[in-house]
Amino acid sequence: MKKLKDQLFEKTRFVKPYGDSFNDGIVQLSFTLPATDKYVAIESAKVLVSKMGIKDVKIATVEEPIENFYFFVVYGSVIHEVDLEQVKPIIPEYEKMSKEEVERYAKEHGIEKIVIVGATIGTDSHTVGLDSILNVKGFKGEKGLEAYKCFKVYNLGPQVMPSLLVEKIKELKAEVILVSQTITQRNMHLKNLTELVDLLEAEGLRDDVILICGGSRIDHKVAKELGYDAGFGPGTTPSDVASFIIQNYVKRKKEV
Ligand code: B12
Known part of the structure; x- marks a missing residue:
């Protein structure tokens, strides 16, 4: 018997969001609109959402958290669809392994401890993302990298300036660098991430390390453009x- 998944995708490769039924296009979005009158704000919200290609607009919530700024939660049905066969995601190259498989793979390749340094850089104090990857307690039922036998992890925490991080990389002889960036205001995250790459290059260290960044607005494409080996966004697990x-470390060792 065919699985439900196969039955659904046999019907169409063109999909819309799923709300109550397949391809009904239902989405929820929230935003804040400046306006001097509540009813003008509501009508304006509807016009704006229609312009986004959403029909049957329903205003679920309207609040005025501060004077002349209206916060909306809106439902509606997207008119657009996406062709799954045309979408080519740019993602880091690796085969997903469990913790046990990673440790076994390391052992098979004679790797004892890889030194990893992690930090949230610049003025950014959002550490939950990085901690969920590094801390023993981990994320989504998986243990973090500190629990892996083949890794020695130094988590430097929040607000580490790129120059200080480079000093720590040298001091700890780090082989893998994990940086987290959440705040995107005025593209601060890009500036911080680029500064780190520039400093590593200036010190002649860039090619000696595996450099990875992550955060809620990061993806692999952006990371590669900035000079990183990989970028991981929302949904990433340890x-x-x-x-x-481990796969890139072994690959690099073979290339030397
Ligand atoms: C918790 C939180 C805080 C806490 C942070 C506490 C802490 N110790 O981390 C506090 C209260 C300190 C805070 C402060 C601020 N915050 Co805040 N915060 C949040 C909140 C609610 C949750 C973030 C979070 O923890 N997510 C959970 C983690 C698990 O998700 P994640 O970070 O995406 O991580 C995953 C992946 O991205 C990836 N990942 C992340 N990092 C890394 C690193 C590597 C190497 C890898 C491989 C993977 C990886 O793996 C993780 C697991 O899958 C978000 C809103 C939201 N709901 O997302 C706002 C949010 C991030 N904050 C925001 C803002 C604006 C601020 C402040 C500027 C507010 C202010 N005006 O003061 C300050 C900034 C302080 C500073 N200097 O950085 C905005 C950011 C907007 C933007 N894009 O710039 C958000 C989106 C809220 C909003 N809607 O406005 N915040």
Whole structure:
């Protein structure tokens, strides 16, 4: 018997968001609109959402958290669809392994401890993302990298300036660098990430390390453009990062 998944995708490769039924296009979005009158704000929100290609607009919530700024939660049905066969995601190259598989792979390749340094850089104090990858307690039922036998992890925490991070990389003889960036205001995250790459290059260290960044607005494409080996965004689990590290580490060793 065919699985439900196969039955659904046999029907169409063109999909819309799923709300109550397949391809009904239902989405929810929230935003804040400046306006001097509540009813003008509501009508304006509807016009704006229609312009986004959403029909049957329903205003679920309207609040005025501060004077002349209206916060909306809106539902509606997207008119657009996406062709799954045309979408080519740019993602880090690795085979997903479990913690045990990573440790076994390391052992088979004679790797004892890979030194990993992690930090949230610049003025950014969002550490939950990085901690979920590094801390023993981990994320989504998986243990973090600190629990892996083949890794020695130094988590430097929040607000580490790129120059200080480079000093620590030298001091700890780090082989893998994990940086986290969440705040995107005025593209601060890009500036911080680029500064780190520039400093590593200036010190002649860039090619000696596996350099990975992550955060809610990061993806692999952006990371590669900035000079990183990989970028991981929302939904990443520790074993994704561990698999990428161990496979790339072994690959590099073979190339030397
Ligand atoms: C918790 C939180 C805080 C806490 C942070 C506490 C802490 N110790 O981390 C506090 C209260 C300190 C805070 C402060 C601020 N925050 Co805040 N915060 C959040 C919040 C609610 C959750 C973030 C979070 O923890 N997510 C959970 C983790 C698990 O998800 P994640 O970070 O995406 O991580 C995953 C992946 O991205 C990836 N990943 C992340 N990092 C890395 C690194 C590597 C190497 C790898 C491989 C993977 C990886 O793996 C993780 C697991 O899958 C978000 C809103 C939201 N709901 O997302 C706002 C949010 C991030 N904050 C925001 C803002 C604006 C601020 C402040 C500027 C507010 C202010 N005006 O003061 C300050 C900034 C302080 C500073 N100097 O950085 C904005 C950011 C907007 C933007 N894009 O710039 C958000 C989106 C809220 C909003 N909607 O406005 N915040």
